[in-house]
Amino acid sequence: MHAKIHKSALDGRRIEVVLVCALLAAVRASANYIVGGYFPNWSAGLACRGLPVSAFNSSPYTHIWYAFGSVINGTWAPTAGGDENPGGVLTQLVDLKKTHTNLKVSISFGGWGQSDYFYPIAASSANRQKFISNVIPWLRSHNLDGVDLDWEFPAGQDAQNFATLLADFRTAINAEHAHSGKPPLLLTIASYGWAENLTDWPIAAMAQSLDWFNVMTYEDHQPWNSAPTGINAPINSDDGRDITTVINGYLALGVPSSKLLLGAPTFAHTWVLADPSKTYVGAPAVGDGAPPGECTQTTGDLAYFEVETLISQGATVVWDAKSQTPYLYQGTTWVSYENPASFAVKAQFVKSKQLRGLFVWDIDEDDNNALINSVVTTFTH
Numbered sequence: 001m002h003a004k005i006h007k008s009a010l011d012g013r014r015i016e017v018v019l020v021c022a023l024l025a026a027v028r029a030s031a032n033y034i035v036g037g038y039f040p041n042w043s044a045g046l047a048c049r050g051l052p053v054s055a056f057n058s059s060p061y062t063h064i065w066y067a068f069g070s071v072i073n074g075t076w077a078p079t080a081g082g083d084e085n086p087g088g089v090l091t092q093l094v095d096l097k098k099t100h101t102n103l104k105v106s107i108s109f110g111g112w113g114q115s116d117y118f119y120p121i122a123a124s125s126a127n128r129q130k131f132i133s134n135v136i137p138w139l140r141s142h143n144l145d146g147v148d149l150d151w152e153f154p155a156g157q158d159a160q161n162f163a164t165l166l167a168d169f170r171t172a173i174n175a176e177h178a179h180s181g182k183p184p185l186l187l188t189i190a191s192y193g194w195a196e197n198l199t200d201w202p203i204a205a206m207a208q209s210l211d212w213f214n215v216m217t218y219e220d221h222q223p224w225n226s227a228p229t230g231i232n233a234p235i236n237s238d239d240g241r242d243i244t245t246v247i248n249g250y251l252a253l254g255v256p257s258s259k260l261l262l263g264a265p266t267f268a269h270t271w272v273l274a275d276p277s278k279t280y281v282g283a284p285a286v287g288d289g290a291p292p293g294e295c296t297q298t299t300g301d302l303a304y305f306e307v308e309t310l311i312s313q314g315a316t317v318v319w320d321a322k323s324q325t326p327y328l329y330q331g332t333t334w335v336s337y338e339n340p341a342s343f344a345v346k347a348q349f350v351k352s353k354q355l356r357g358l359f360v361w362d363i364d365e366d367d368n369n370a371l372i373n374s375v376v377t378t379f380t381h
Contacts, residue, residue, distance in 0.1 A: 033350065033379045034261060034357030035372065036063035036214070038108065041081070041089050043364035048295040049305060051364040053092035060372045063104045065148050065188075065214075066090045067362070068111040076121055076131040078138045080107065094143050106186055107139070110150035118151045122161035131165075132172045139185055140176075146186025148214065153192065155200050163202045166209035186211050193217040193263060194241060195249040204254040211259070212356050215250065217243045218265040221336070223289035223300045228282045229271045232336040233264060234323030235349060238282075242323070243346070247353060257354045264346050264358055264375075266365035268302040268337035279329045281320060290333045296365070303365035307337045340374035347378035 044052040058064065066089065069080045083090040093105050110118060121131045135147055147169075154162050169187055177184035187209065192198055193216035207213070220241040221230020234242040243262065250260055270290035273283060289300020296303050302310075307328070311317060315330035325342040328335050350358050358375055366372055 034062050034212075034359070035060055035376060035379070036065065036261060036357060036359035037061055037363040037372065038065045038067045038359070038361050039089075039093060039363045040067045041083055043362075044089070046295045046364065047297050049303070050295075053089060053096070056096075056363070057369055058096050058100050058103055060369050060376045061103065061363075062357070063106070063145075063186075063359070064093055064096075064363070065106050065108040065359075066093055067108045068114060068150065069107045069109045070114065071109060071117045071121070071131070073117055075134070076117075076127060077134045078107075078109065084142050090142065097143070104145040104186065105143075106146035106148055106188070107144055108148035108150050108190065110152065110190075112152050115151045118149070118154070118162070118165075119158060122154070122158065122165040125168075128165050128168050132169055136172060136176050136185065140180075140182070144185075145183075146188065146211070148186075148188045148190065150190035152190070153197070153200070159201045163205045163209070166206055170209040188212055188214055188261075190214045190216055193219065193246055195246040196240075198246070198249045198253060203250065207255045207259050212261050213250070213255065213259060214261050214359055215246065215263050216361070217246060217263045218361065219269075221269070223269050223271045223285065223287075225288065226286050227271075229273070229280075229285055229327075229334045230269075230336065231281060231320065231323040231325055231327070232267075232269045233338065233346075234320075234325060235345060236322050236324070238322070243349065247349075247355070251353075258356050260353075260355045262346060262350050262355055262358045264343060264360050264371075265338060266304050266360050266362060266371055267296075268304065268307050268335050270300055270302055270336075271334040273329070273332045273334050276329075276332045279316075279318075279334065281323070281327065283334065285334065290335070302335065302337070303367075304337065304339075304371060305365070305367040307335060308367060310335065338371060340370055343371045343374040344378045347375040351379070 044050045069078055071078055080090045082088055097103050121127045173185050173187060188211055191213040218233040236242050236244050271285040272287050272290050274286050292299050293302045293306035315328040317326055317328045319326050324345040326339055347358060
């Protein structure tokens, strides 16, 4: 006996099938791009709006880098300062993979002002081998998927040594992969976001060793030392300090587009206008930026969620056509920031240049994933 099925029920099932197919297609499209972010180990400790791992929705991300690990001088042993122990930030991030099964979690070593140990490590073959032989089993023991080196910024012979360190790392990663049968560990670096510095490094040689570069395409214009107002991460600019110029620079040096991740800032830069009637890009400013935000407490910087507060208080918002980003002003405060629209432009840039994907510095300054969700939406359409 066959049950009768009402036509409306059949139509409903057809709609469900179509929706499921569309969702699967979107997931496959997004999977072609990396959606990454750095998760600072201080995220939970902001004065307000802190982001503990327990409150973090990792679902938009394919890759996360814990920032930052360190290295013990002399022994060249890696450490996450206890965050690799049960309950630590790094361990909690790794535990996200139990439910977010496609997520890759790596650790970044170094960071601004924290890179001194790289100089002796890279300068000596013995030190390089000791460091690498310490790091690889340490990554495996903590169920990590890779290592990111954020050395800011070697030059001259040190830059050549950096390339050698990466080559040695690649050799060791390949050997470990062949021996263990496990997926090869990822090897990335945080790299220059300014075109004028690219020739300081043997970029083409480094590219051969890396899975990709995390290109720090932000901080193009900063508020320090009474610098004029400027855009933090412009697509285009009048002075050549912009995303288009630096990405074209990597490509011209022979780096495959598939080895470039575009960096996008969730933080804003702030200026104090010398004359509040002059509010344009390049306007005169004084000091080292506007006063700190309530949560981030850093002069010259605001988190995206702090910028939203200024907007809610009536700040004037302007869309800058050249940079494809917004800025705002209120009294003597001037702010270059990102919003979902500018993040969508950056994601479209990634698509147009056929880059590997996009990453943010940093995850905790977004507002409930508003910025990164814009990237995912753009990648899937």
